[in-house]
Amino acid sequence: MPTVSVGRDRLFAALGKSYTKEELKKKEVSEKAEKEFEDECFRFGIELDDVTTEKAIIRKEKHLDEEEGDEDEEVIYKIDIPANRYDLLCLEGLSQALRIFEKKDEVPQYKLANVSKESMMKMHVKPETSLIRPHVVCAVLRGMTFTEASYNSFIDLQDKLHQNICRRRTLVAIGTHDLDTIQAPFSYEALPPSSISFVPLKQTKNFRADELMEFYKSDLKLKKFLHIIENSKVFPVIYDNNRTVLSLPPIINGAHSAITLKTKNVFIECTATDLTKAKIVLNTIVTAFSSYCERKFEIEPVEVLYPDGKSYVYPDLSIYNMDVSLSYINRKIGLSLGADEVIDLLNKMQLGAQQSVSGNKQDNITVLIPPTRSDILHPCDVMEDVAIAYGYNNIPRTKPASLPGSLKPLVLNELSDVLRSEIAMNGYTEVLNFILCSWRENFDMLRRRDDKSKAVVVGNPRSSDFELVRTTLMPGILKSVGHNKDHPKPIKVFEVGDVTMLDEKKDVGATNRRQLAALYCGASSGFELIHGLVDRIMEVLGAAFVPIGDNAGYYLQHAEEPEFLPGVQASIYYKGKQIGNFGILHPEVLKNFDIPDPCSYVEMNIESFL
Amino acid sequence: MAADQHPRKEILEKAILGYLENNNDISNLEQFAEQLAAENKSEINHNDIDSAIKSLRGFGYIETHDIRKESWVLTEEGKGYAAAGSPEVQVFLAIPAEGITQVALKKKLDESVFQRGFGRAANNEWVEISKKLITRKVQHVDDKVRELLMKIHANEAVDQAEIEALKKRELIQKQTQKGYSPVKKGPNYAPVRKKFVTDLTRESLQNGDWKELEFKEFNLNAQGMPSKFGALHPLLKVRKQVKDIFIQMGYEEMATNNYIESSFWNFDALFQPQQHPARDSHDTFFLRTPSTTKELPEDYVERVKRVHESGGYESRGYGCNWKREEAEKNLLRTHTTAVSSRILYLLAKEAQQPPFAPKKYFSIDRVFRNESVDRTHLAEFHQIEGWICDRGLTLGNLMGVLEDFFKRLGMSKLKFKPAYNPYTEPSMEIFGYHKGFRKWVEIGNSGMFRPEMLRPMGFPEDVEVIAWGLSLERPAMILYEIDNIREMFGHQVDLGFIKRNPICRLGLSHNIE
Structure with missing residues (x-):
């Protein structure tokens, strides 16, 4: 915000x-x-x-x-x-x-100065600009009176626009100039950097554009924008009739045309890759600052001519008419206002409005959306403005009719909650860990190898803590135990939560799995206790202990997982499918997580029990 | 030693009770104990006496009260003289009949004995000091000082003037000792103590012994033995209560077990423009593997593209290019509303075939933001989300629903502030009055989903969705008075904290209409 x-x-x-x-x-x-x-x-x-x-x-x-x-x-x-x-x-x-x-003012009527097409200032766009930054829109503010405060506000607004709608100058860049120092017509060109040369703002010496880019690499403020054009063969540039450089968008303006407190006539140009946003930016500046013009709210237009012969006059201050039905507004908010009231409320939000008079359209209100309100896209935006002007907190609060029918439980979450309680009843304490972890924690530190077939990898992690989506609950639990190594022994912890695995069958290419994990840490590894917990979990899930190979219940098989000590580990099979493993954690794994005491660990998927 | 203290105490207890059977009282307990010790050839010290008396008195066998006793005892120096004689006598005895030089006398005696005794022997006119020799002036002396010291040691009466003199010479000092007034029978007196136990055993229960047993009164100031127990995580305890509130209000839970989402469902379907800052890599985790989504519903994608670019459904649209590649980018979902958009899309398909069935859904699950981590922000947190999809819902309805929901969460005063959110219009920030903080705090966001989101899915114009969201962590932090989120969530959390915290009573209030 x-x-x-x-x-x-x-x-x-x-x-x-x-x-x-x-x-x-x-x-x-x-x-x-x-x-x-x-x-x-x-x-x-x-x-x-x-x-x-x-x-x-x-x-x-x-x-x-x-x-x-x-x-x-x-x-x-x-x-x-x-x-x-x-x-x-x-x-x-x-x-x-x-x-x-507050109803202290009327909605201002912005208008274009009455200038004939011939005497209108012109901006010629050269075809090469399409290679780098194809659009430009312009306008002139005449007879301005700046004070120090309004001048600063003018500069600040450009800054704010650059930061927000202009997406740090990538979409739109603004240049403002003292019109009395330059000579129309202007031309918007794109030239090889070595052929552009001028004195940039705040400098006294002449720079070639390529040298200037080098120079700004050490400029804290400007270096952020260099990437926008840096790799292009041509740089965008605006000249006046005397080949004076107005600006090298989106980097810097020329020193020659810089505006000052004494500037009377301001020439504004916005170059852009997104024309819609350029128009919004231009409108925002001219509507806000035309109040300082000699003729209040009047803006002088500029004609922009493209090489294909098309031409456009900017700024486009036309009012957009939107028909919105009165009943729609009332129905969505939950009010029953008359047309006059709604029109009055809309006026408070800078929206002109009039009731349609003709026959069956009587329910309709024609809303006049001024150039300042680019945020109004749909009648629902008008409806919201009525609600705001009426006062959100004055709207009667009602309950919608309650819904009939029966509700379905989300079985996976219900099962998870029931199991969580059961494990806590066994004396285990629940931990809640992060889903993101580092690559090392998920693989190396568990002595596991990454065959690139399982883990979801983050593309833009801020630090190694956010490199990977966990494929096991183990890293989080081991970090918890490592952080709590001074806690009285034995430590008995558990977690029930999701891991994510790559999955070709899913539209997004990955899927969640609900896992259950528990760990015992004490003077001895508690292997038998973890084994007992596995039996208890199976018991509450109604799974019988069966001979190896029998698909009616669960059985154990020797396992060879790298995170456990060889020999003292087992895989858990339920209905013939391997659902998890348990065993004594390998001393190297313990060392990696700074755990000085022996531990046993179980992890299993619970989705087979749904 | 602690090991034989117990039998010593028992011997003493037995003797006290036995003596009182035939005698009125024991006037000098210390003497009584000393005598007993002598008879038993053992030692009975003050601790034994104290513990025996406390125990007997505690059960009402005897009556006595604590007193303070003052007595004189020998200093270290005094003890030395009681054994070896006063220094003046030692000096006298060291002088042979023929006399001795001062140098030789000094050599014969301990330095302090000579220094303290020589002057006194001279003052007492026991010795003659000439230029060359020291000789005896009398043939025999009595060691009165030593006698006095021995008397004091034996607790015998000594004249007050003598006491003063010895005190001045720092041979004796005053000592205050705890003692007892004469010990008499108490209200529960019995000549033999009953057995004294702390717990009822199976053995004594079965053989009937328990009738003879006396149970130690338990200490009300001490805590019991720590219980061995498991514990659920506090944040998930709050989740359970919030979930119950939703269920009580008739909401169905959404399946949100899919952290990986495409930009399409997370943003585009929600009419979030492709250039919106939330879609920046500074705010969202994008994925390297799997980097893109392969499958999107084509006709719907086409409608979404159109509404972004040029509008429709009475909207002007964003007037910008909509790129499919941008929509295909995979990410870690930034809100559970991504799941809502998938479910709504399916509901809209169903809505094509009447009758239209209204729906109420909720979820509480993990979402991800590529933010820097601090006391109140984590890269992952739990979002609580609820929404209702029905014909003719109003903004007033939304406020009514929120009032009901938050009242159950313990916030009965709400107010609403206009806000901006790309996929809701109107949008409202929810503020609740916190009685503890005595101020309004922001507790969530809400709004009605935009037509540009619902209509391309295929919903008719009069179907509205009212929705709201908040984080699970914030109410939990307020509830458990935690100001650093990392103390509640993640691997740095203290297990002791998880074990100690109380049950969550959200939604347990009776004051719900």
Whole structure:
């Protein structure tokens, strides 16, 4: 879930809250205001995650001690935003949404500046870009007035978008430029790195693109993005009419066109591998910041021309109309609201709405989805917004009619639970271990060889602890005993749980097996006690002890498993099928798991008893 | 020695009871014991006396109370003089009749004896000191100091002035000793003690001895002998109670014994976009073997692809390319909802042939997240999941169901916060008021499955699924007051912890409507 940090006082001012800065210095006032804001967030579906200050954040980063904050430090609210609400990722968008929610504002009407097709700024896309990053969308914000705060917010928003919807710049990369330093028309090209050369942002010297990539390998922030284009023969690049480099997406902008506090006209370009997301990103930026334009909420369009002759005008601020039936909304939530009420509630959520007038469509409400609400995909999203605006906690809580019929037990789990109790009655203590383990624990340390036919292997383990899905309960139990070697002897433990085996017959290629395992550890190995436990388990399962080869019950055969000592081990056969083994654990296995005392161990599959 | 203490104690007990049969009391117990010891040619010490008296008094055979006695005893130096004579007498006796030089006298005697005795002998005017020789001034002296010391040692009365003098010379010191007031018959007096046992044996039960036996009153301050027992794991005890709650509410258990899942069932079928961060290798364990799923239901895959790319069922879709390779990637399931999606797909097929049968399902099983491990996070945990599939379910129904469920878990005050989840709409975070913490805590997530998930499966428009999920570990940690999850789950858990913790009473409350 993304988090936005906003200055409290600035946020409160934007929300039109009446607290003055002086009042907020008083603890009881600031606590009351915080509580109020927190409740509002809760109702709206965002969360005040943390209250801090700039200095406290820095102190935390540097691992410095907590010290009394200076009372003049600006208080920062960290707010958790749902992952699909890109429009709330900056103070401008957030405060606007909350003002509308509180009915302090109307839904803004965004519009494109009235520019003739001829005088519209143009971006020419060259065919080579399709090799690396095929899309670009652009827009212009005219007559901007930045303050230090709004400027920082503008930069932060781009950062947040890059981190989230842009998937760390792989899908979309944003470049913003001082339009007065560059000359339209622009061209979006893809060229060999050695033929691109410019002064990048925050540098003073000219770099060739390939040298620049080398240079950024030591840059903590930028090195993460190099992989996106590094192996390509051509790099994406945007030029103006004078061949000034605007940007080398998705890595860095040029220094020449950098925006400053004094910038009046901002040129925005988003290059992308995913066009839908590029449009959302562009819309998110221009809708949030067009409030600072000389003509509020007006955005100047840019025409993007492709080599095949097609051309598109961006941003696309069209309103999407969605017909949603009133009865659908009421039925799904469990309310009976009138059309007027629903329209009123939708307006609180930035959705325009009107009742359809024509004949049999009277039940329908036409919802006008603004470009800020890319998260609305389906009438169910509209329905949710009505529920939120109505207040989740105001909805009557009812129970659905109860269901008739009889229920089937899940026999495998019922059997497991019954057996667990029986083994505990035999004086064994239950352990619960992880399913993931290391390759060594599952094979080497058990003296077992991996013939690659059994184990499910994790592709991206964070550490060796998560390399493999266990094929036996043994590693977990032995680790438990190793960790508890100071526990009074004898130690008697057991576990009932699933292992996973490769299985060609399954769609996913693997299947779970329900296993039962128990271990005795003491001054002697307790081999006879484990043998006795096997007999007892068989007894409660109703399996008789039968001569070898008789399929009516269970019998034992000599086994030669590497984890046990030779001679003192046996395989358990039930109805003619081998279901498990028991024996005295091999001293080398004990050593591998740091267990100083002799142990006996049994493990068997219980699915034959279903 | 401990071994012969017991018979010594018994001898003493027997003697005390026997003496009291014909006498009023024993006024000096120590003397009594000494005499007895002499008769028996053994030794009876203070411990023997104490244990005999405690035992007899405890059963009411005798009456006596503890007293403190003060007496004078000899110091180490005093004991030496009681044996060898006072130093002044030793000095006197060391002087031969013809006299001796001081150097020779010193040589004859112990250094401390000379130092302490010479001055006193001189002061007593027993010796004559001239320039060359020391000679006797009198022919005979009495060793009064030694006599006094022996008297004190024998507990005989000594004049107070003498006592003061000896004390000043540090030859005697005061000693406080525990003793007993005169011992008399007690309320349960008998001339012979009954037998005294701690347990009833088969033998004494069968031969009738038990009537003569006296049972040792058991110690209420001590704990019993530790029981030998097995134990179930605390987390699984909680699982059992939660499972019972679901069963009481009429839910059927899903078979979730398949940890390996395809991205398709884990994500795509749930309308989770392919570029969603949860599908990143930072959050999910993907597999090297078996790396992909070979089999998917083709017509359904086609419908899922369409709803992701371009929508349908009144949806706009995500407007992005949907890749089959991405859906085929195998993983360790990140939620049991992967199983729900398989079951719902089958239910939707059944739903094609009326009558439609509503369903309630639950599961509690292992899920995996590729997260870094800390006090509250593990790479694997147990997810509790419940859902109802029926026609015409409402958001209000979901809240009603959750209220019932969490009330049974002990949380009767709930509130709901709007949230985002790719496969539910509306989505709600569930907050419960924790009476112990006196605050609202997040306890789970819930929502109604999106039409983009249900409709491609084949469900009609009016069939809704209301669902919720939470982890098993969180309520268990709150219940057992554990703040580090690794102390409750995994191989680092202390076996003692597993053995000691109490039964889980979730769902055992009577206050359910």
